[in-house]
Structure formats: structure tokens, C-alpha cells
Amino acid sequence: LAVSAASCTTKPRAVVTGDYCAEADAYEFRNISDFGSGASGWFLYADNTPGGVPDTTMGSNVQITQVDAPGRCGDTGMVELKAYGHNFYGTGYGDYAHNPSSSRADGTGYDGISFWAKSPGNTDKTFQFTVDDGRTIKLPDSVDGGLPAVNPGDQDLDHDGFIGPGDIFSGTECRVPPSTKLASPACYAGGAQPPGTTSRVPEPDECGNQFHTWVTVTDEWHLYRIPWDQLVQWPCPNRLEGGIDHADIAEMEILFIQGSVFDLWLDNIAFYRSRQDGGSTD
Numbered sequence: 001l002a003v004s005a006a007s008c009t010t011k012p013r014a015v016v017t018g019d020y021c022a023e024a025d026a027y028e029f030r031n032i033s034d035f036g037s038g039a040s041g042w043f044l045y046a047d048n049t050p051g052g053v054p055d056t057t058m059g060s061n062v063q064i065t066q067v068d069a070p071g072r073c074g075d076t077g078m079v080e081l082k083a084y085g086h087n088f089y090g091t092g093y094g095d096y097a098h099n100p101s102s103s104r105a106d107g108t109g110y111d112g113i114s115f116w117a118k119s120p121g122n123t124d125k126t127f128q129f130t131v132d133d134g135r136t137i138k139l140p141d142s143v144d145g146g147l148p149a150v151n152p153g154d155q156d157l158d159h160d161g162f163i164g165p166g167d168i169f170s171g172t173e174c175r176v177p178p179s180t181k182l183a184s185p186a187c188y189a190g191g192a193q194p195p196g197t198t199s200r201v202p203e204p205d206e207c208g209n210q211f212h213t214w215v216t217v218t219d220e221w222h223l224y225r226i227p228w229d230q231l232v233q234w235p236c237p238n239r240l241e242g243g244i245d246h247a248d249i250a251e252m253e254i255l256f257i258q259g260s261v262f263d264l265w266l267d268n269i270a271f272y273r274s275r276q277d278g279g280s281t282d
């Protein structure tokens, strides 16, 4: 009997040219986080799966990694977000440096947010990227450990002398949701909740519902550009009209779902726009 040959032939690999640095040539940037030296301005969190990486008992600050020159296009300061073995709700990395209303990032006049990234080797490539503005951010994570006293700019709407659920923190325009220990808004954390979590639907004026998108990276460095209108919210009662506020960008976060394996290298988060001169590299 003639048996037809298996049709799984080997595809030639795409040639890696290494000239990825030119991807930035057509754009100009306003820095948000360049991970040069000192504090990264980012934190990490993860579930408690034994043996999971990162190990949150080793601290929650993300350290800057200095690689050998020439690094990425001559830039040697960056962060490596390594995660595997977290099987409950997963792992997250977030920017804390731009949360207070006094240190928000202003992207007025820019087309969106960009960064450099790669996840080399036998790793997952797709993650959720979330961005808060001053109207969505839940500041601070308040209720655990007692209600914060009222500070200038806070709105103590129930006049009890503390800022708690239903009140409004300075720098936000939305009401503090009830403690997540009681119930986690189903629309707040991406619509997905850990098993056993009591979920509820947020009120129309409640904080949360971050703007978000998904990003798929490769083994090699590339510049990723996220135009403003690609950052969307979940279709929940606390969704805002008109999209994200370019002038009032707060926390950014990278979420790795449970069971995923990442070695995500991340660098130079910035606002980007097309170069006014059309892209010459003078």
C-alpha cells in the first residue's frame, strides 16, 4: 500500500536581522519609566502557590537589571519580569510611581503609550496590560488596617471623619468601593475572579475598571505601540465615557494569568507620537 508522505514539512525560520532599533526612528517619545538606575518605581504581587516565582516573601519592589553593553540599542537599564508556578490567580507587576495625583504622567499631544519588550525562550507571550487614569484608580488600598483620616482634597461624603467606601480620595473622581475582603467587583479585576471569591457588580460611580488591552511579544526586542483607543474598559456600570484621560495617566500594570510562564524583559515605557519631520534620524 502506498502511504502518502506526512505533510508536516519544516518551515524555514524567519531571519532575525537584529535591526529592531530602527523601529523607534519614526517616533518621538516622552519618558514615563526608563528604568535607568535606582528604584524602578514598579512593584510586584503574586498568589501564594508554594515554589512560585516571583517569591513575594523576598520583597515587592521590582529591581532594575543592568545588562552588558550594548544592551538594547545602547540602553543597559531595564527590568526582567520573571514569573512561573503561580497557579491561583497568577502574578502582576505594576507602576506605583505615578499613582499620586501629584506625579501623574501627562501624555497630552501624544498618540498613546509605547514600550520595548521581549519574552525569550519557551515562554508565554501574551499578557494583559492595564492603565489607570485619575478617574479609575482606587487610591490607596484603604480599608484594610483602618480607615484613613481625611486629607486636603479628600471628599468625606458621609462626614464621619474618615475616608472609606463611598468617599472620594484626592486625585480621583470616583467613589471608593467596598473592601475587597467583603466582595470583589466582578468588573474591577478584568471580569475574572479567583475561585471562591464573592463577586458583585460595581456601582456606576465606583472606582476601578481599568483601561486595558492585550499585548503579544516575541523572543526578540520590539517596540510596542498602544494607541489610546486600543485601551478599553470592561462593559460594566462604572465604564467612563470618552476613553482614557491622556493628561492624567496613573498606574500601569502587567498581568500574567495563573499557570503561565514568562521571562518578560521590559524597557522604556513612554508616550509616543509620529515624528513631526516624518521620520528622519538626524
Ligand SMILES: [Ca+2]
Residues within 6 Å of the ligand: 034, 035, 036, 075, 076, 077, 078, 267, 268
Ligand atoms: Ca532603559
Ligand SMILES: [Ca+2]
Residues within 6 Å of the ligand: 156, 157, 158, 159, 160, 161, 162, 163, 164, 167
Ligand atoms: Ca467617610
